[in-house]
Amino acid sequence: MIYPGRGPVGYRELAGLLRDRIASGELRPGQRLPSETTLAQTHGVARMTAREALRMLRAEGLAAAVRGYGIVVREHVEPELVLVDAEDRISARPPSPHERDMYDVPEGVSMLVVTHPDGLQDLYPADRVVLAYRRDSSPD
């Protein structure tokens, strides 16, 4: 009763297994994960169930799908440092489909939103940018 996960391997368990294999370094960045069909066979689940597990990893930003090739472990890119003004506000939100296309943002990656005092906003893909406040050297 406490353990609802007895018996069949659900997509969450399967995702957990893959997550561990990535964290342990067995599956390295840039490397392909087992295909949906392979995972389904080796774990005795349907392909759509394996696919759901992989979708979970994609949503977590751990993996990215390449159609016709496979699903690869995301590579860590050294983020670019972007300085913002002291009056700017910083938030984050998921990209719209249009923004995902424009900025080439992988699944699971949010946009960093820098809002200026005039209301205008700058957008940065959260996987490639880190923000910091520019020290205010303006005179009074």
Next chain:
Amino acid sequence: MIYPGRGPVGYRELAGLLRDRIASGELRPGQRLPSETTLAQTHGVARMTAREALRMLRAEGLAAAVRGYGIVVREHVEPELVLVDAEDRISARPPSPHERDMYDVPEGVSMLVVTHPDGLQDLYPADRVVLAYRRDSSPD
């Protein structure tokens, strides 16, 4: 010209229709979207196709699923203002499953990560927090 707007209704088109209905205000925050079954019937698609469209809206942060009830338009919460220092670095990333559970983060919402000079990090759900610069009022 390829296809102006004809052809089968895919989950992306269906998601677009719902996105428009949300943006136009026809579907208001807190309100239920049509159920998966209803959408499937009214648009002549399988239930899983309708479900895929709704999943897309959830990933965009526009809607959230409530099991046994329906899928509701996300309400806008007035974000809490959190002050950060000039030495802090700000980034964002998807939450781990454990963090999603701890912070009760809806699907599609990332975590704002504030990294201090000593390496320690503060985490904030990106849908409830906005960051601002703490003006250094320390005397010299």
Next chain:
DNA sequence: AGGTATTTGTTCGTATGTATA
């Protein structure tokens, strides 16, 4: 060049479980 195999993407159908109303 072409052709085949692999892999992910999409869509359909069906069934069952679980939570809410």
Next chain:
DNA sequence: GTATACATACGAACAAATACC
């Protein structure tokens, strides 16, 4: 208790993109 609705899982088929020969 019944009905509704989302969650999970199975099976199947074809499309689209990539890789390999």
